[in-house]
Amino acid sequence: MNKEERLKKRHNSEKRFKFYGLLSVSLALIFVLILIQNIVSKGSSAFSRTTISVDISFDSKLLEIDGPITKKSIENAEFYDLSVESLLKIYPSKDSKEERQVLRLFSPDYEYEIKRYLIKNPDKINQIASVELTSSDDVDQLNKGNFPRDLPEDRRRVSNFQLNIYDNLVEEGKIGKKFNDYFFSKGDSRDPELAGIGGSLMGSFFTIVICLLLSFPIAIMASIYLEEFAPKNKITDFIEININNLAAVPSIVYGLLGLGILLSVMDFPRSTPLVAGITLSLMTLPRIIIPCRASLKAVPPSIREAALSVGASKFQTVFHHVVPLAMPGTLSGTIIGLAQALGETAPLILIGMVAFVVDIPGTPVDPSASLPVQVYLWSEQAERGFVEKTSATIMMLLGFLIVMNFIAVYLRQKFEKKWN
Amino acid sequence: MSDTGHTVKSYAEEMQSLNDDLIKMGSLTESQLADAMEAVIKLDKESVDKIVQNDSKINALRAAIDNQITTVLVKRAPMAVDLRITISTMKISHDLERIGDLAKSVAKKVTPLPIDLPDELVNSLRRLGDLVQKQLKDVLDAYLNNSKDKAIEIWRKDEQVDDLTNLAMNEVANYLQKDKKNLEMATHLLFVTKNIERAGDHITNIAESLYYLIEGEYLEGARPKGKPIDS
């Protein structure tokens, strides 16, 4: 019976192992789902913004437009008076305090929103048109149900008076929800309803491009040299150990490097994607070199021998045969390294990419923030409206990372198919 | 035959089996030849049947050896000494079988011979028969001892066999001239003489095969031949 017992034990331990494996995977999946659910539930509302429809009478006299109505003349016109007058028509009141509260229902950008509407629809001059204006973040959050209404007034962001007007507007059907294009087109702002990732998106984009352009060629060349051409001695061993160590250095140290050398000694412009790109490329270099070298090492020696035997020089052997075969692994490693760089926050904070930047950067030497830094900055803000923006930005970041990983997988498969 | 043994034991066993069978065949042939000669000298007509029957044992061994050799060739693709052993064993077994056949023919000739054979004819036949038997014993010993010198000796002695054959044939020719009515007996005797000589030739073949097995070369030159009958 001993043999049977042992057999049973072996089967049982296998079943247990499979169970543990399944358990761990399920636990991991559950955690991921909880995380995603948490972020999505908080962030999805950021993709819409509450609007209040207001009838605006585009009186050319009030706009102080003389002469012909051209785009230029509209741009030069004064919209403030018209705007305030139109807005106050919602609840005509003589009390200045109440007037202020009415105006505070709207996002402070109303003047420009009305102007933009007229520029887009110049035929509405001297007519009344219904314009959808962005509400203030308090109303926005109220509309999205994030503010509990049953708190005492002094603990609420919205006064009873404002609440009243709001309810009326809801009854009149003047409260609407629009797709929040501001989230993508606008830069940072003190007002959460006007804040967007446009600036940090471009900042991240420039940063990653510079990082790629700097780190990829250097890393590939270094790997090829170290793996194929350098003599195997103590010096190259020393270099290899150091590269492996560099990959494990905390990223904030690179920030210090950037701060100390690029900013202090070399006096590069602060808060720019240029400096961020250079700093991150230093960090990404070892993370590309290591998979690239591993891929080069994995190319079977039979291919090298075949090339050499046909009369190829060492250089030709490496570049015509070995490197193409090492490309799938190298590309995967590169994209993963870049994806890591995309998510770096600490070093970028050190080199100053925390600046409050409203304008969307046009070149890599314009100051900007990056996506993860933006998440950090917004998470520190008090306004409730920033919570959803933060989560939405995290969703965008995760989305980019997933896309980059898919690209890595796709490229790898494509190359493997081609070479196999 | 084999010194540092084959790595594959079954290969060594197969070669050993060839060797053993050949030795068995050799001693069977030896005794057949001796019995046949004895029957002729003593004109023992009763022993003829037994001799004829025993020949089938020799044939059976030859078939068995042939079979084994085919197997060794296809299985082992033998090289060098193993190749030479294989080929030589095949040749030697064929020669032994022929000697056995010739011994049988000699025995069969005893039956028609008259009981009162003249002494001089019997004596010359006996001398020839003794020499050929010795050749056979010697060549089998040479095989056992892997002796190339012995093989050369036997090969050279074929000359003597030829001489003795011619002598015996001359005796018969002379006898016939004296008494012409013994033509039938004379013919039988001539056949017996010739068969014994041919047995000697086959023994010389065996010596040549043995030399090739040991040296890997063929014995040079034509076989030494005795003087022809002069009548």
Place this chain on the structure above:
Amino acid sequence: MELKNSNIKIKSKNLNVYYGNKQALHNINLEINNKEVTALIGPSGCGKSTFIRCINRMNDTIDICRVDGSIEIDGKEVNDKNVDVVTLREKIGMVFQKPNPFPKSIYDNIAYGPTIHGIGEKKDEMDKIVETSLKKAALWDEVKDRLNEPGTGLSGGQQQRLCIARALSVNPEVILMDEPCSALDPIATAKIEELIDDLKKSYTIVIVTHSMAQAVRVSQKTGFFHLGKIIEVDTTEKIFKNPANKMTQDYITGRFG
């Protein structure tokens, strides 16, 4: 069959090869005849592969390998400082134990060698070279309709013939084969042996093999290596019918090794 003394293609004189401190070849003096097949036999690790790799200086790729002594091809020293290894390897083709076609199309596999040596610059010239090489390697009929398919998609035997065609594409004078059939089935092996029979009319061939029967079938001259030394060199017939050295005999009859 006699040794053609006037027809020596490759000659090694007092060749010693070291891997670090270990000596792999001891004083090898061996002559390879022109347009003949020479087989090198011997137990594993006895130095036969090391020897042929000295001929086309493939041992240069191994850092700890040191070559002492001379190897001459057509009277010219191979290890001379002025010899360009790339040009040398154009004259010497090599086929390996495990077929190793490039992960490219069949056409590109053959075209690679000529391209890097500047042969066949125009397309129809290159087409001709590819066709000729594949025909010489007895592979043309099987692949002429699928030259753009990857070389790695062929069967083992076809891959090996592709490697032979690749070696032939640069017009070598010598072909080195390191156990070319050991990974192939009997029919594929037979096709390669048939090919060798044909090729020896135009090329000098040195083949390392573990199969005695194959050495007998394809070669005219055989050298027996053991522990880095040459024990016996002679015509194939002599070695396999009646070797002079007992160690040779013991090896080929399976009594040791």
